Amino acid sequence: MKIRNLIFLLIILLAIFTMLIAVAELPPYGSPDNPVHNMVTERYINKALEETGVNNIVTAIVLDYRAYDTLFETIVLFTAAIAVYVTLKKAKGSEGGE
Amino acid sequence: MRDFVLKRVVAVIIPFISLYGFYVILHGAISPGGSFAGGIIVALSVIAFATIFGLDRAKEKLPEKILVWTDSYGTLWYVLMGLVGIVKGVPFLSNRLAGINLGVPGTLSAGGLIALIGIGVGIRVASTMITLFFTMMEEEK
Numbered sequence: 001m002k003i004r005n006l007i008f009l010l011i012i013l014l015a016i017f018t019m020l021i022a023v024a025e026l027p028p029y030g031s032p033d034n035p036v037h038n039m040v041t042e043r044y045i046n047k048a049l050e051e052t053g054v055n056n057i058v059t060a061i062v063l064d065y066r067a068y069d070t071l072f073e074t075i076v077l078f079t080a081a082i083a084v085y086v087t088l089k090k091a092k093g094s095e096g097g098e
Numbered sequence: 099m100r101d102f103v104l105k106r107v108v109a110v111i112i113p114f115i116s117l118y119g120f121y122v123i124l125h126g127a128i129s130p131g132g133s134f135a136g137g138i139i140v141a142l143s144v145i146a147f148a149t150i151f152g153l154d155r156a157k158e159k160l161p162e163k164i165l166v167w168t169d170s171y172g173t174l175w176y177v178l179m180g181l182v183g184i185v186k187g188v189p190f191l192s193n194r195l196a197g198i199n200l201g202v203p204g205t206l207s208a209g210g211l212i213a214l215i216g217i218g219v220g221i222r223v224a225s226t227m228i229t230l231f232f233t234m235m236e237e238e239k
Contacts, residue, residue: 051194053201053203053208054128055204056127058132059127059212062132062134064193070219071177071191074218074219074223075173078172078222084233088237
C-alpha cells in the first residue's frame with residue numbers, strides 16, 4: 001500500500017512537471033508579438049463594417065462571423081430550458097398525492 | 099410581497115424595462131448590447147412582475163402556451179435565417195455572400211440578416227430565462 005501511494009505521487013509529480021514546462025513555453029502575456037495578435041483580429045477591426053454593415057464589431061462577430069457558434073449557444077439554452085422543464089414540471093394529474 | 103407602494107412603483111416601471119429590452123435587442127447592430135443582453139432585460143421585466151404580483155398573475159399575462167411556442171421557435175427562426183444562404187446557393191448562415199442588402203451602417207436597417215437573427219436570439223434567451231424561473235418558482239409552491 002505504501003509503495004503504491006509512492007508510485008502515484010511520482011506519477012502526479014511527473015504530470016505537474018510536464019505541465020509546468022508547457023506553461024514556461026507560453027509567450028509572455030500582452031506582448032505584441034504573440035501569436036494571438038494575428039490577421040484575424042486585424043481583419044475584424046478593419047473590415048467588419050464593410051463585410052457585415054454593422055458598427056458594433058461584437059455583434060458582427062457573434063451574429064455573422066461566428067454565427068454557427070451562436071446557433072449552438074441558442075441550442076444549449078434550448079436544451080437547458082427543456083431539461084429543467086422536464087425534471088421540475090409537475091404532471092397535470094399529480095397534484096396533491098406524491 | 100403585497101406592499102402597495104412596491105406594487106405601484108413596479109407597475110409603472112415594468113413597461114419601460116420591457117421596452118428597453120426590446121430596444122437593446124433591435125439596436126444590437128448599432129449600439130452596445132445585443133440580443134443576449136436584451137433578451138435578459140426582457141425576461142427580467144417578466145420575472146420582476148412574477149416576483150411582486152405572484153406567479154398566477156404572471157401566468158395570466160404570459161400563458162404557458164406562448165412560452166412553449168417561443169421556446170420552440172426561437173432557435174428554429176435562427177436556422178430558417180441560415181437556410182436563406184442555402185436557398186441562394188452559398189454556405190449556411192452567410193449574410194453578404196447571399197446577396198442580402200446590408201443597408202445603411204448606423205441605422206436600424208444595418209446588417210441585413212444580423213438584425214433578424216438577433217430577434218430570434220433575443221426571443222430565445224428571454225423565453226429560456228422565463229421558463230426556468232416559472233418552472234422553479236412553481237416547484238417551490
